[in-house]
Amino acid sequence: MLLIVLLCLEVAVRVMIEIRERRLSQLRGGLLSVMRIIPLVNDIVPLPENRCDPENSLFVEKHEEGHAALHHSILRNLVKIAFLMVAVWFLAAMVIRWNASFFEAVLWLHLVAIPFKYFFNWYCWNQEYEADAYAFKKLGKQAAKSAMQQLAVCEIPYSKLFASIYREHPTVALRSQRMLKKVVGSRTSHPRTK
Numbered sequence: 001m002l003l004i005v006l007l008c009l010e011v012a013v014r015v016m017i018e019i020r021e022r023r024l025s026q027l028r029g030g031l032l033s034v035m036r037i038i039p040l041v042n043d044i045v046p047l048p049e050n051r052c053d054p055e056n057s058l059f060v061e062k063h064e065e066g067h068a069a070l071h072h073s074i075l076r077n078l079v080k081i082a083f084l085m086v087a088v089w090f091l092a093a094m095v096i097r098w099n100a101s102f103f104e105a106v107l108w109l110h111l112v113a114i115p116f117k118y119f120f121n122w123y124c125w126n127q128e129y130e131a132d133a134y135a136f137k138k139l140g141k142q143a144a145k146s147a148m149q150q151l152a153v154c155e156i157p158y159s160k161l162f163a164s165i166y167r168e169h170p171t172v173a174l175r176s177q178r179m180l181k182k183v184v185g186s187r188t189s190h191p192r193t194k
């Protein structure tokens with residue numbers, strides 16, 4: 001019973017997030033938007049981040065170099081493995097100790113994993129900020145600014161709340177705010193930001 005209540009609550013919250021996002025961005029969500037609302041399905045539905053491929057600039061190269069120098073992908077994978085191990089333990093405990101059916105256990109895992117996913121995104125965001133800071137230090141303000149402007153043209157403009165729930169990358173607005181102490185964005189991609 002509690003499981004059903006929590007799943008209904010999840011659907012309701014996700015619907016509210018989608019409505020808020022459609023209002024803010026003035027963009028239609030389409031099929032992906034519907035899929036994000038359905039429990040379990042939303043664990044695998046992809047989130048497109050860009051409308052087009054951003055140009056490969058020196059800043060992007062240095063950003064990637066920063067990821068490599070700071071061992072980000074290894075750390076990220078370690079966190080993923082740790083989560084996976086906890087998930088397997090959780091499923092086993094649910095089925096063996098608490099006699100839950102496998103499907104029930106999977107649904108519980110889905111719910112329990114939501115805050116962990118949020119934490120994982122936060123962790124990834126910090127890595128992105130670190131890689132940005134690395135590139136900024138190597139190339140300076142002007143290169144960072146033009147790279148952010150290029151990226152903003154291609155980026156699908158998600159709000160901060162939406163991005164923090166669904167994206168592993170911070171938005172251009174947040175990245176430029178961190179690096180340049182001001183928001184860089186193209187006017188077309190951020191209709192509601194001043």
Ligand SMILES: [Zn+2]
Pocket residue numbers: 063067127128131
């Ligand atoms: Zn990155």
